[in-house]
Amino acid sequence: xxxxxxxxxxxxxxxxxxxxxxxxxxxxxxxxxxxxxxxxxxxxxxxxxxxxxxxxxxxxxxxxxxxxxxxxxxxxxxxxxxxxxxxxxxxxxxxxxxxxxxxxxxxxxxxxxxxxxxxxxxxxxxxxxxxxxxxxxxxxxxxxxxxxxxxxxxxxxxxxxxxxxxxxxxxxxxxxxxxxxxxxxxxxxxxxxxxxxxxxxxxxxxxxxxxxxxxxxxxxxxxxxxxxxxxxxxxxxxxxxxxxx
Numbered sequence: 001x002x003x004x005x006x007x008x009x010x011x012x013x014x015x016x017x018x019x020x021x022x023x024x025x026x027x028x029x030x031x032x033x034x035x036x037x038x039x040x041x042x043x044x045x046x047x048x049x050x051x052x053x054x055x056x057x058x059x060x061x062x063x064x065x066x067x068x069x070x071x072x073x074x075x076x077x078x079x080x081x082x083x084x085x086x087x088x089x090x091x092x093x094x095x096x097x098x099x100x101x102x103x104x105x106x107x108x109x110x111x112x113x114x115x116x117x118x119x120x121x122x123x124x125x126x127x128x129x130x131x132x133x134x135x136x137x138x139x140x141x142x143x144x145x146x147x148x149x150x151x152x153x154x155x156x157x158x159x160x161x162x163x164x165x166x167x168x169x170x171x172x173x174x175x176x177x178x179x180x181x182x183x184x185x186x187x188x189x190x191x192x193x194x195x196x197x198x199x200x201x202x203x204x205x206x207x208x209x210x211x212x213x214x215x216x217x218x219x220x221x222x223x224x225x226x227x228x229x230x231x232x233x234x235x236x237x238x239x240x241x242x243x244x245x
Contacts, residue, residue, distance in 0.1 A: 039065040040096035047102050051084035054129045055100060058082050067094060075100075083127040109139045109154065111147045112169075120147045143172035153178060156196050160203060162212050177222070187218045194224065201227055 039061060044052045058078045061070075076090045079100060087103040105121040110132045119130035119138065124147035132138075139157065141150045149172065157164050163180075171179040178195065180188035190198050198221040205227060206212045211219070220228035 037067040037095045039063060039067055039098060042098045042100065045099065045101040047084065047104050050134065051104055054082050054084060055079055055102065059100070061098065067092060067096065083129045107135060107138060109141045109150050110135060112140060112142045113144055120150070122151055124148050124150060139167070140169040141172065142169050145175035146170065146172035153195055156199050160199065162206060163202070166212055184215055186216050189218065189220045189222050191222045191224065197224065
């Protein structure tokens, strides 16, 4: 009867330490473990394989650990400290299973500054456990403050596959605006405001002349009324007005 009452309380709250003392908690846990209430499986839901390894390590649980004595809130807090994790819920399924359901932080870009690279999420916050070398498909952003503004410009880049596929890195200049460094060494200078309009100008220029494919030294889009293009080989830059004349 004592064991049944303890089990009922555990199922309702999940917090044994709030009902009984530590010694009683340990005793009851051992008694139920003897009846088969021991940890056999941990299911991590909503996490990538890389994140799952760090989540399991953070829990500190082990095979055959008494199920009834587990502090679910302590487990939840431990998992919440893992950099991959945005939100987490821990559920005990008696007699022998623990479910950890997480919402993983979305990896947005690799941020490089001061000779170091980190993976950042959609809020620009680093994910310490994420190895940048394992995310070669993420866009590369460079410079102080680049993490704070990446979420604004990256969707604009992603919407333009011809530009996206040729892009090497987005470089934050004086924490005011972006330079786009292309894989072939070309440079696109964007304005400090209304980057979307500047990218539309670039897209129209590419549709007319396929300039992204042919290559250039620099395209200056900082003045919204004039597009300045410097060809390769040191030739004098050409100028186009905003309406393409």
